[in-house]
Amino acid sequence: MAVTFPRRVPAPVRHSAGLLDLALALVTVVGVVTGIMAAEVPGSPWDGAILLALFLGALVLVRRRWPMTVLLLSIAAIFAYRLSSDFEGGWIWPASVAYFSAACTPRVRWVALVGVAQLAYAAVDFRWVLDKNVPRYVIHIAGETLLLALLVGAGLVCAAVARWRGHLRESESRAQAAEERLRTAREVHDIVAHTLAVVGVQLNVAADALDDDPAEAAAALRVAKDVRNRAMTDLASLVGVLRDSPGATAPQPGLASLGALVADARAAGLEVDLVELGDPSAVPSAPAVTAYRVVQEALTNALKHSGAAKVKVTLGCGPRRVTVEVADDGRGCGEIVERHGLTGMRERVSALGGVLALESAPGGFSVRAEIPVAGSAA
Structure with missing residues (x-):
């Protein structure tokens, strides 16, 4: 050189x-x-x-x-x-x-x-x-x-x-570029995986109800269309911000968007119980986005893999940490195999100094994340 x-x-x-x-x-x-x-x-x-x-x-x-x-x-x-x-x-x-x-x-x-x-x-x-x-x-x-x-x-x-x-x-520079690629991959995975899971369920509902109940089939297609449109908006926002400022963090949904996320899961056939403790609006953006993505990935797994009928989402917003727990009643397994979704979830939580715990048993699957709030003693 x-x-x-x-x-x-x-x-x-x-x-x-x-x-x-x-x-x-x-x-x-x-x-x-x-x-x-x-x-x-x-x-x-x-x-x-x-x-x-x-x-x-x-x-x-x-x-x-x-x-x-x-x-x-x-x-x-x-x-x-x-x-x-x-x-x-x-x-x-x-x-x-x-x-x-x-x-x-x-x-x-x-x-x-x-x-x-x-x-x-x-x-x-x-x-x-x-x-x-x-x-x-x-x-x-x-x-x-x-x-x-x-x-x-x-x-x-x-x-x-x-x-x-x-x-x-x-x-x-190479490390920053690799981190940027990894972050973008996590964002795209979260958006696309959740969208495909919800849309896939709605398309199955529409296909089954098309002959016997056209109204139900039309409603399922409308839900699939709405979810797809929101996903396209999120992807366009992500790509646009990365193009304008590659080092920036794209605007992402936070805890205020949990309602829409839960509504999508309910529309896909899950019975979701959302319990919020504390004030979600007081949570800074970084832990808020991470908590949202944990819930999103957990609900996606419940739709795609566990065969769950009921899911309980508990969100605790404190001055020092944010806790997220998502538990379903689906079929568990003795060994947890972490693929892209679970790995990305763990990486998000670890990046903020938090801890992620996964538990799988015959009675269901649960995810628990503890995310410190920046500037506080964990």
Whole structure:
């Protein structure tokens, strides 16, 4: 993965980067002038030292856009100054920021090659010291080499951190996309499964009553049509919101829509007893939608699988949690196999920190969910 300095970044990050570059430019100017003066180069600093420092500092301001160009121009300026003066204070350190910036890019090998070439030239240029002071020569070249290695190493670390952050962002994006697909799948499953269950029952009623009681068949078809229309409206709302704002949560039915849900189940032939404890209107939207979907899936299972005749829905709305219990008198089984519906129900409840309990016995099937209300102690 290529590591480059981004040209378009959020304004706060861009401003912070600009301030950092300005600070590094000032440090470069002050450091170069101070280093040259400390080396006691003959002549006035205005003969070239200050101009070199200002030029290197100005290059730092554009290091993010042209890192390799900044490095090469910095080295060329240092060469020009060295050839026109008696400065002997080093080759690498005046271009420290330029070396680091270029080492953060994928061209780090070229950076190392340029640095080694500069060190080789410095070793040859400084060879006259060998006859007078060998330790000074060794310390000088070794120090320059160590500084170059540190700058390149720091650039490699910076590039590795940038790659790690990029991979982390990609992982987060993939996780968010997977969660969005899962959420959409749960919504579509809840809507379609309930609709097909109710419509299927009504169509069976219509088919059985078509010859003997056309009025009853027509009534069953009207109920199936109404349920189908509501499902199409819900799906259109879901798709529309996802298209306009994929990260948003589509408007969904809450506890206020339980009446229509129970009415559909009753129209499909279930005897449903709804008991509401507390104030459903005080329940926040997230637990309200989850409670609605639990009831919807439980009623759908009662219609499709359990062969139940009676279902009792108990809704408890408290300040700390919402409890939902749906119990039917259908045929139970010893082992519960969680398919898409039950799995989606459990995932919804768990996402809010709640607990879902399923119980199946010969006397019926029951679902109980406890859903904490956000901001309260569970």
